[in-house]
Structure formats: structure tokens, C-alpha cells
């Protein structure tokens with residue numbers, strides 16, 4: 442008996458020390474090490490959101506026959522300079538680069554499409570059935586200014602359709618996969634913005650028109666726009682600076698200037714979307730930050746919290762020329778990528794309910810020292826029988842253990858005390874109605890399985 446008493450005191454003592462956790466929290470600033478700026482830990486409490494997201498991506502991949510590909514986190518820096526474009530923010534300002542001891546210049550991958558195309562070419566994947574549907578997921582790195590919802594290490598999944606004819610049906614299909622993905626995680630009020638940024642034939646004409654137009658207002662533009670005016674004039678259309686807004690509104694519209702092939706192609710994409718019942722809004726200022734896009738570009742936006750601005754959850758487009766840029770042949774391709782952090786933020790902002798946890802689990806409770814010793818072996822017996830078991834070893838009082846079982850949503854508990862050990866039995870307790878029953882140990886597994894099945 443004295444054992445139980447001391448143990449109970451211990452349990453109480455543990456409960457009383459809880460506020461200390463807060464003190465440690467307040468002491469964070471004095472800690473020598475913190476997570477690097479702009480990066481974040483995913484703590485256990487957030488893991489259900491991450492699991493949900495990963496699951497959704499896997500479901501979509503299985504449903505639409507996308508094959509997984511994993512490429513290294515480090516790639517030659519030149520791959521991105523050539524692929525994404527020297528004049529882009531990503532390459533100029535945001536790449537993490539390092540020089541290896543062997544003298545190679547590598548970069549932490551800032552995005553997934555250039556590495557995927559590199560792998561496609563390197564492994565001669567054009568020999569496989571085309572179009573080839575590939576998907577990837579993993580961490581990406583961008584040295585951006587830290588701000589809400591933007592991380593320097595971010596997680597993305599991408600779906601890409603590569604090769605085959607340059608058919609607008611594939612653009613629509615990529616958009617469809619993302620539309621379905623958002624529905625799967627129950628994110629609503631999504632706005633699909635779509636645009637075409639033409640091809641090698643019509644884009645130079647449009648760029649020149651845009652330059653002529655902007656040159657007239659050069660002095661009034663922000664510094665970024667003045668700098669990009671000659672190097673990357675399309676990006677002026679997505680400048681976020683207030684001063685530049687009025688000029689954007691009156692800029693010539695690319696959709697009026699597309700060549701007939703691009704115009705046909707874009708019309709095709711929109712017709713397929715109409716057919717699928719996916720609504721969209723044409724946005725002639727949507728150009729995306731990477732140079733490799735041509736023709737279709739799209740983004741899906743959602744309101745991040747009440748009254749907040751629309752934030753991009755995901756985006757993508759066509760990149761037919763990227764293969765040539767990286768040493769291959771002209772290969773039609775279209776794809777997009779979704780950011781997990783943004784997606785999870787949107788799920789939380791929209792108060793999405795995660796699916797209920799699997800209830801087919803049993804909580805093992807022990808009372809007293811002898812029972813504790815037996816309980817360790819008993820939990821293993823149950824696990825070997827294929828049951829998911831949880832316990833709270835270290836919490837000695839029955840009340841404390843029941844409290845945990847209740848908090849974690851268990852509906853069934855198995856209670857083991859000294860008396861039960863002598864009788865070779867256990868108590869099965871229904872935690873929802875507190876009804877309990879004594880069962881012989883030999884029938885225990887069958888009985889638990891039966892009860893869990895009933896739920």
C-alpha cells in the first residue's frame with residue numbers, strides 16, 4: 442500500500458510542476474540556439490495537418506496515375522540559373538549556394554521543375570510512354586525576406602505532365618488535379634486565375650509593346666520596375682508596388698496579342714475547364730516569377746483568414762522550352778506545385794475538420810506495482826495480435842490514467858489490477874458510458890477485437 446501512496450504523491454507532484462513549462466517558454470530568448478531565421482519546426486501537434494496534406498497528395502497521384510520521382514536537395518547552381526533564368530528574383534536574390542571542397546557550385550533547390558527536367562533528360566525518360574506523369578514532394582529553399590506565411594524552407598508537391606503532343610487537355614488536367622486536391626482537403630472559396638504568356642513567336646512582339654508603353658512612364662516606376670524594364674519586362678505586370686498599379690491597369694493585354702497558335706491553345710484550355718465545370722478568372726497580369734513558362738500560367742488563390750487578401754496556394758504553367766534550355770529537345774510539358782505550409786494555413790483559416798482519428802485502439806491501465814510489471818508484457822501481447830495500444834506508464838493513479846485515455850479520445854480501456862492478475866482476467870471498460878466487465882485473459886484479444894468492430 443505504501444507504494445501506491447508514494448506513487449500517488451509523485452503523480453500529484455508532477456501535476457503541480459506543470460506551470461514550470463511556461464517559465465521555460467519565457468526563457469526562449471536566452472537559449473543559445475534557435476531555429477534558423479525564416480525556418481520552422483513542425484511540432485507533434487501539427488503533424489495531423491501534415492499527414493492530411495501528404496495523404497491528399499498521394500491520393501491524387503494514385504487517382505490520376507502520377508509516378509513519384511525524388512531528386513536530390515542539392516543540384517548544380519547552373520541548373521537553376523539556366524532553367525529558371527538569370528534575371529529572376531529566385532536566382533538573383535533567393536538561392537542558397539555553396540561551394541563544395543571539390544570546387545563545384547551547388548544550390549539548395551529553390552523549386553522542383555528544373556531538377557525534374559534534368560532527371561528526365563539524364564535518364565532518357567522520353568523512351569517511356571508519353572506523356573509521362575510525374576510527381577514529387579519535399580523541401581525547397583528560398584532566402585526570402587521573412588514574412589507571414591513565407592518560409593525559407595518550404596515544402597511543396599508538384600504534378601507534371603511531360604511529353605506527348607502539345608495538347609491543351611494536359612493543361613486542363615493539371616489544373617483538375619489541383620482543383621480536386623483542394624476539394625479533398627476541403628478548402629473552399631478558391632479562385633483560379635489563368636493567363637497565357639505566349640510563345641517564342643508572339644512574346645517578343647508583346648514584350649516590345651510593353652516596353653514602349655512602360656518607357657513612357659519610366660520615371661514614375663519603382664526602382665525594381667526600372668531595373669527590370671529592359672531585362673524582364675513581363676515582371677512589371679506583377680509588381681506589387683502601389684505606385685506602379687495604375688500603369689499595370691492600362692498596360693497592353695497579352696491576350697489580344699497572342700499568335701493564332703497560342704490563342705487556339707489557350708481557347709482549348711478554357712474550353713476543357715468549362716467542360717469540367719471549373720470556373721476561372723482571366724488575369725492578364727499573371728506572369729509568374731520564373732522564366733521557363735510559356736503559354737498557360739495559372740494560380741489558385743484563397744483568402745487566408747477573414748478580411749485577408751487573396752494569397753496564392755499553388756501555381757504552375759506550361760514550360761515547353763525548358764528541355765532545350767537544359768540540353769534536350771523541345772518537349773511539351775505542363776505542371777504545377779502546391780505549398781504545404783500555405784495549404785495547411787488555409788485549412789486552419791477555413792476551420793477544416795481533420796478526419797476523426799482511427800478509433801480502433803485500446804488504452805491499457807494498470808493499478809499497483811505488480812500490475813505495472815504485467816502490463817508491459819500485456820501491451821506487447823496485444824500489439825502482437827495486431828491491436829493499436831496506448832498506455833501511460835509513469836502515471837500511477839487510476840484517475841490520472843483514465844484522464845489521459847479520455848483526453849486522447851479512446852473509447853475502450855483495459856484495466857489490470859492485482860486482483861485481476863491472480864484471477865488471470867482483465868477489466869474491459871467502455872469509456873463512453875463507463876460500463877465495465879471482467880473478461881478472462883485468454884479471451885481478451887477476441888473480445889477487444891469484437892468490441893472495436895462494433896464501433
Ligand SMILES: [Zn+2]
Pocket residue numbers: 639640641642643644699700701702703704
Ligand atoms: Zn504564340
Ligand SMILES: [Zn+2]
Pocket residue numbers: 662663664665666680681682685
Ligand atoms: Zn514597380
